[in-house]
Amino acid sequence: MDNLRLSLNNSRTRLVVASMVLSTILTATVLALVYVTANRSIKSETRSVVSAELTGLADEYERRGLIGLITAIERRLPSASERDALYLLTDRSGIKLVGNLKSWPANITAGSGWVDLELRRSDNDQLVPISAASVRLPGGERLLVGRDAVARQQFDRVLLRSVALALGIALILSVLTGWLFTRLVFSRLSDIASTAENIVSGDLSRRMPMRGTGDEFDQVAGTLNNMLDRIEELISNLRTTSNSIAHDLRSPLSRLRQRVESLSDPGKSDMDREVDIARATGEIDHVLRVLGQLTEISRAEAGLGREQFEEVDLQQLVGDVVELYEPVAADQGIQLEISGQSAPLQGHRPLLSQALSNLLENAMRYAPQDTAITISIAEDGAHTSLSVRDRGPGVPEEELPRLQLPFVTLDPARTERNAGLGLALVAAISHMHGGAFVARNCDPGLETTIKLSRHP
Known part of the structure; x- marks a missing residue:
């Protein structure tokens, strides 16, 4: 019992069982509908044929009388076995006049509607199940017309066996399908879980x-x-x-x-x-x-401070920052140039100003005298780029990825003036705005770029 309970607590087992149950119910419902529909169709067709034949024989009686009716039945008897047709005509006292049934059933009243019963055939002396309808004629005679139900019962048995076989096959297929499905799903989940366990253990490279x-x-x-x-x-x-x-x-x-x-x-x-x-x-x-x-x-x-995002005009922001730094740049013999334009975007204005200030200060620290620093604005797909380029010595290629790390500086020794946090703050502000910080050598000089998403 404990093993069964443990097995049912397994997600894979529950999924297989659920798949099997749902598939079985669906298949059983469809097959039952097919069986009932087929059975009803056969019964309806049989009743329609018998009712039409009974009506035709009654009309024959009205036109030609009792002799004409007997003649009509006798014409049908030779082919009755092939059609599983059954006929019985008796007089008012119940004596058989013509037909392939031995006698009128004692518990059936003529004209009582559709009946299912067993009667003995006169041609082979066998007791057979029949489905029939009867009518009392104006002269008191009784007429019964029906069909031998043996073939229909055999068909029912074959149909039931087919339904049971189809249900068994569907059950097997549902179990196989459920197993394959759970194997596919849980193999992927197992891979993810195994990798997650390694990561939890400290292997962050996985x-x-x-x-x-x-x-x-x-x-x-x-x-x-x-x-x-x-x-x-x-x-x-x-x-x-x-x-x-x-x-x-x-x-x-x-x-x-x-x-x-x-x-x-x-x-x-x-x-x-x-x-x-x-x-x-x-x-x-x-x-x-x-x-x-x-x-x-x-x-x-x-991402703290996103609630302070507002529409920012980068041209105006760049102009304000450049105006602030122009006197210092002029003292160093450096010219500040602005190029490009872009549509306004959502951003944190003070932090964007701080980021641009840090880029300018970094560029002015390494820019040679009598050179220019270019501040460029450009749109690239879903991002707007804000770049600062100097004409200095640049940075060794292997050092470029480290520029955005905290406390990284190219100065031989850190001073109070430079703790190596300026570009790290720029990178953090870029990430906050759904973008990134990029640095590349331009020969000459270094270009540092803030990529900002227009819809962070």
Whole structure:
């Protein structure tokens, strides 16, 4: 009993049983409908033929009298066996006048309608089931016309055996179909479950298997793989960020501790203490700045602030940011150029301004004097691209994918001015807007691009 209960708790078994039950019920319903319809059709046809023949013989009696009726029946008797036809004509006292039945049935009243009974035939002296109708003629004679039901009963038995055989075959096919269906479904689910267990165990490099059929399972597997790619990327970024935070904040916090401890040195002058306090304040500002940027990246990666999306005119936004940075660029001998246009899109205006500012600051950091930085706007399918290109030395190709990672900088040493979080924030803002951050070398210079979805 426990094994049976355990087997029924199995999803595959339940699906096979459900398939078998539903297929059996459907097949049985169809076959029963066929049987009933065929049986009724045969009975209806038999009754129609007998009723027509009975009416014809009654008309013969009206036209030609009793002798004419007897003659008409006698003409039909030679072929009666082939047609399974039965006739019996008696006088008013029940004495047989003509027919292939021995006697009038004792429990049947002439004119009582359609009856099913057993009578003995006179031609072979066999008791046979018949279906017949009768009528009492005007002279008191009784006329019975029917059909031998043996053939119909044999047909019923054959039909029932055929129905039972078809039902058995349908049952076997339903079990086979259910087994094949569950094997197909659960083999795919088993592959997904096995891969998921490996992922849960810590192997984030595993991906859901795809068979290239393009079916729903492949679509689900593709969606899960995209999700796993994103999760792996976020975890990798988290590990990098955690390590980088520990590395980047250890030094300023250590220096801050030294500054604070030095304040208690009785041999220090007031001027030295003021210098230490100023330096400690600078270290605190640097830590707060790094933490603030990390908070902004986390909020953008989580999609917080989408409720503040509004229609943004990129030409106006670019113009405002360029106007802000033109004096600084002019001091460095750098010219800012704007090209392209696009339709307004939905976005977070302050964050987009911050992203463009970070790209401009990064470009101005490496752009040579007396060169131009180009800010380009372009539409590409469902995305709008916002690009910033300088004419500097560019970036080694192997470093391009790492530019959007937190705490990644090409400076030989990180300073308070550059903690390597600017482009990471730009990438996070791009993802928040349904796009991506792309960087490529242009020979000369580096072009950094924010791709923004027009309908994030």
